[in-house]
Structures are given as structure tokens and as C-alpha cells.
Amino acid sequence: MDRKPFQLGDIVEMKKAHPCGTNAWKVIRMGMDIRMKCTGCGHSVLLPRSRFEKRMKKVLVQADPSATE
Numbered sequence: 001m002d003r004k005p006f007q008l009g010d011i012v013e014m015k016k017a018h019p020c021g022t023n024a025w026k027v028i029r030m031g032m033d034i035r036m037k038c039t040g041c042g043h044s045v046l047l048p049r050s051r052f053e054k055r056m057k058k059v060l061v062q063a064d065p066s067a068t069e
């Protein structure tokens with residue numbers, strides 16, 4: 001298994017903040033494409049994995065396995 005720097009449910013920071021002013025995105029779907037949701041306004045975007053990895057700066061909060069959302 002290859003090691004990934006992020007996982008489903010993580011809150012990540014991107015190189016560019018969302019226009020709403022928030023720069024914290026929750027990873028809500030992983031696959032060929034990554035779907036992430038802005039934690040500020042709830043807007044979600046779908047990005048090809050390669051683009052996501054280029055744009056992601058760091059993981060802010062690692063997924064909490066006990067969280068049910």
C-alpha cells in the first residue's frame with residue numbers, strides 16, 4: 001500500500017484560500033478525484049488528485065476516526 005499524506009476526513013489547508021476567506025477544507029471523497037468541502041461556507045469542489053496534491057499545503061487536522069460526520 002502506498003502511503004498518502006492525507007486521508008478521508010482530514011482538514012487540509014490549500015495554497016489559495018477560498019474566496020469566502022476560509023482556508024480549511026475537509027476531504028470528503030477520495031478516488032481518482034478528490035472532493036473537498038470548504039469548512040467556512042460549505043461549498044464543495046472536485047479536483048483531480050494530481051491537482052489537489054499540488055494545491056494542498058498541509059494537513060491541519062487529521063481525521064478523527066470517532067467523528068461521525
Ligand SMILES: [Zn+2]
Pocket residue numbers: 018019020021022038039040041042043
Ligand atoms: Zn468557502
